[in-house]
Amino acid sequence: MSDTKYILGHFDHPDDLMDGIDKLQKSNISIYDVYTPMPIHGIEAKLGVPPSRLPIVAFICGITGTFAGISLLYYTLHKDWPMNIGGKPTIPMPNYVPITFELTILFCALGMVAAFYFRSHLFPGRAPRVMDLRATDDRFVIAIDAKNNTDHEKIDSLLKDAGAVEVLYNERKYVSYE
């Protein structure tokens, strides 16, 4: 028993899963994470997941793009090779806008993709971190840290009470690291 790292409760239906979360929270058992094959509205609020910090990443990437755009235009059109286009000044703001705007969007989009891969450990040539493969198929899974919550029998009965179809005792965190 002491080798168990994580207890996984498998559910067939999202409503049973929500019931399971309620029951565990009432007994003060901390939930490590919940894995579902489809998005369930309101689950973040229920689990107390803090708001995503992705907007901050987006903002930083975007502002980097803005400065990259302005510096590119400033260097090429004003400093390195000033060009007279229709008698306009070489730092004409209106025509800086489209390229700066596009680079902002490009940096933001690519940065968000990179941030997503970084946070979810999805690097090329590396196995993804999956605690239970069926959570990507048809099962709704609650994961409980077995080291912090020692009353395993109670967890088992609570999960089965809520309608868990299967309770797994995993000795390894990620099953995908075979």
Added chain:
Amino acid sequence: MGTHSHTTYNFDERFEFAGKARTLSLAAIVIGIIAIVAGFFVEGSHRMFANLLLMGYYFTCVCAAAACFLALQYVSQAGWPTGLLRIPQAMASALPIASIVLIIITGLGLSSHNLYHHWHAEGITDPNSPHYDALVAGKSAFLNVPGFFARQIIFLGAYSIFAMALAKLSYKEDLEGSLNSYKKSFKYSAIFLVIFGFTTPIWSFDTVMSLEAHWFSTMFGWYNFAAMWVSGLCVITVTIILLKRAGHLSWVNENHLHDLGKLIFGFSIFWTYVWFAQFMLIWYANIPEETVYFYKRWEPEYKPWFWLSIIINFVAPVLILMDRDAKRKENIMLFVCILLLLGHWLDYYIMIMPGTVEEHRGFGLSEIGAALGFGGVFTFLMLNKLSKHSLAPKNHPFLEESLHHQI
């Protein structure tokens, strides 16, 4: 189940149009009419007509945007706005009256030479006349009086018919409760959106762009559509917030407000995008017949207002509504929406005034009178319609989805 808490709402709840709302809207109408009549004598018919056109156009645009909002929700089979559909329905029901008022204003303004005098004058298309204008004569196949009124009547008539049909079908659904109304609404909406999408640019070319008939921009139609759509959304949001404050619409919560906020935020940027696309191409190409439009707006009478319009309609919503929480707060949304409604009034002012009163612009009796009068008429018609039916389309197939909307 057991995990979802179901609140029961009273969907038969009605808005009672009485008390302060009724008094204020009627007072606005009375003060507006007095100010409009006084404006005619004090500040001249030329300026008064420009203001009547501004507010008549604004009024029609807001009602048409509501009809477009309705049609869009049916065509996209969206569930989230179902609980608040009664408000755009009430607004769209005012479209026939708004259209008639706008056609009367353009008719009187055109025949009295107060509006559209750049293309409607004695002998302007006659090569032998001293008033001959080659540019206008070249456009006369499109820009002529019978064509102008035919388009106004056909376009506005078509929008009105579809707006009324969509509202009526939903009211019928309350009584009958079958899916027939929904299926019909879907069909009508699809037809309406095709007509609306192709004809609104032409309608705005006629009503507003032809005030300066020597100038043209193909961006103008979408620029006006963006302004119309943002102001329509703002009116919907303001109405919802005020109704919630009065204790109605308990099923509309911050999630619905958030979605409306996202639309307002996004389309304010779209407005700027189109505005800027029009501006930059003209600025870059620097062709005299195109730059004349911005030249007039660059004169000292208009320049500060020209920039203020950008600040209000672009910078303000972007900075204020960027944050997620800001879109979910009633007070902030109410502030931004009222600001944007004022901003788009200024936007229309910048569009209309340089082509009509030129450098003799002003802000006084005419401007305030017309705004108050039309605001009062719109509020009265909309709230009156709203009070006639229950505040939720209770038999709409997506109502349940709307109640559980969460983002």
